[in-house]
Amino acid sequence: MPTGPKGQKRPADVIGNAVKIMRIATGEEADDVQDDGKDPAAKVLGARGGRKRAENMTPERRAEIAKKAAEKRWRS
Numbered sequence: 001m002p003t004g005p006k007g008q009k010r011p012a013d014v015i016g017n018a019v020k021i022m023r024i025a026t027g028e029e030a031d032d033v034q035d036d037g038k039d040p041a042a043k044v045l046g047a048r049g050g051r052k053r054a055e056n057m058t059p060e061r062r063a064e065i066a067k068k069a070a071e072k073r074w075r076s
Contacts, residue, residue: 011017023029054062 011020024031
């Protein structure tokens with residue numbers, strides 16, 4: 001059975017899934033959203049971390065990291 005973005009159970013067929021979504025939207029059925037256990041504030045800070053790291057690096061260092069990543073990506 002397929003799962004939704006938060007891991008909730010969803011019907012496998014398209015019509016069944018549409019009916020379930022309609023029932024959730026109209027309030028006939030509760031939407032069981034599971035908590036992923038992560039702090040929302042930590043998610044925001046984590047998203048900013050890569051950008052801040054890149055700002056603190058020299059262009060040469062960023063290029064070096066990008067070349068190394070491309071080599072690994074194309075090796076396999």
